[in-house]
Amino acid sequence: MQVIKLLQIEDNRLESHQTKHWLTESGEFQVECVTLLAMGIARLSQGDIDIVLLDLNLPDSQGEKTFDKLHAQFPEIPIVVLTGEYEEAIGPSTVAKGAQDYLIKKRVTREALQHVLRYALARHSAQQEKIRSLQLSDAGRVIGFIGAKGGTGTTTTALNVAIALAQQGKSVILAEIRPSYGTLSLHLPQKPTHTIRTLMDRPKGHISTHELNAVLCKGPSGIWLLFGPKENEVDFMEPTSEQTISIINSLSKKVEYIILDLPPQPSPTLRAAISLCHVALIVTEREPASVHAGNVILKQLQIWGNQGNLTGGVVQTGVIVVNRTIFPSYSFALDEIQAQMESDVLELIPWGAAENLRALQEGVPVVLLQPDNDTSLSYISIAKQLMQTAGTPQSISANQNG
Structure with missing residues (x-):
């Protein structure tokens, strides 16, 4: 089984610890955590990350602009967005802009998280293959x-x-x-x-x-x-x-x-x-x-x-x-x-x-x-x-x- 390398950008250490525990216990995921958008951008610039789990509200960036900044620099990396309970409308908006999916923080379970990440990767891979086939003639x-x-x-x-x-x-x-x-x-x-x-x-x-x-x-x-x-x-x-x-x-x-x-x-x-x-x-x-x-x-x-x-x-x-x-x-x-x-x-x-x-x-x-x-x-x-x-x-x- 190929290990999926996930970067979590989350400033709440308790939540990031819980997510890491849920994802790594099966051996399917390898998780790295950073607390700032700038740190996430720096880590992605080094390569070797398959998918990003992104909290929109960070100390150095707030709301939908957090996704906009990250996606603009790394459009080839699939991103799953985490929103607050009262920010549900932001999730579909980020998906319309290119996010693979979104989750509402307070409703996240182990099974839902793993399911969303797996399907986000599968969708992204299919999208990239379609893009490659369409662009190959050019x-x-x-x-x-x-x-x-x-x-x-x-x-x-x-x-x-x-x-x-x-x-x-x-x-x-x-x-x-x-x-x-x-x-x-x-x-x-x-x-x-x-x-x-x-x-x-x-x-x-x-x-x-x-x-x-x-x-x-x-x-x-x-x-x-x-x-x-x-x-x-x-x-x-x-x-x-x-x-x-x-x-x-x-x-x-x-x-x-x-x-x-x-x-x-x-x-x-x-x-x-x-x-x-x-x-x-x-x-x-x-x-x-x-x-x-x-x-x-x-x-x-x-x-x-x-x-x-x-x-x-x-x-x-x-x-x-x-x-x-x-x-x-x-x-x-x-x-x-x-x-x-x-x-x-x-x-x-x-x-x-x-x-x-x-x-x-x-x-x-x-x-x-x-x-x-x-x-x-x-x-x-x-x-x-x-x-x-x-x-x-x-x-x-x-x-x-x-």
Whole structure:
């Protein structure tokens, strides 16, 4: 059973003690109490609260304005209001403004309190799901990058394409949706305090703007970054499907493009992420093992995508080829890759080993460090294609050199 974290804002210590006893004895609720509205606002700003039980008459705020102030700052948090016996008309008024329910203090019983809180959470969850489904078509465009196997340069590609999109005037978030340590932090001189793990501690559908802002880091060219687990977060913890959808939905409300750096292994996490993608791109090398592995993943993505995504459309797929095979005789030509994978190749990226090594050493992505070289121009080309193609990604022609 998942514990419900409740914040009670109540200055009557006897009443708050009684409420806490009623709610915590079953183990269903975990209750924190504060006595001032200002203290409640400060606590909610830290995140990790599922529902609020709010007394309207506090030392620093009185009446309906108490609800107005709290709801204005935290509209995503469900609030149950406590009114006085002679203030019954205020309860329905706050519900009309967005409160989930109200209780008259002198009539509260253990059973009534537990019942109202449970149903308030259920109603709020249903309302948020409806809002997400209605707003999804207006959300940012979600692009997933999936490596055919480890070490194909997926993170490098995702990072440089994200920056290239930002250079075209787009607002962008790059997110590592991974269960264990990702390599994004190796490419940049940033050591994040918070990672995706922080958001994974939240109940599904309850990621506030404050919590999201707290974990996002500002990156090069104004992109935002959500880092995967840090190196010292060694415990394997895969996001659930609900967590993955909640995180990506929250990100998509902030910017025009959400670039996802996804793990290559098929999993509930990957399937949930794909369900929100407009485009899913496989990053592969030209050697046979990588192409075969990419083909297996691509077929699975197409099965998932053809079932429809949460935007009501079919997930489009494409292939990006990284050309770093040192034995040309042991590599496929691009037309062979396209034929085997039955999907368009967006770009062939010249690997540029020296440029990428320098970029890693200096902590500056190659598209910024050497914007005019062939590798950078390939990333810029991918970004422009993603901007121009609202439907199926188009195959390239200028760089399809076998």
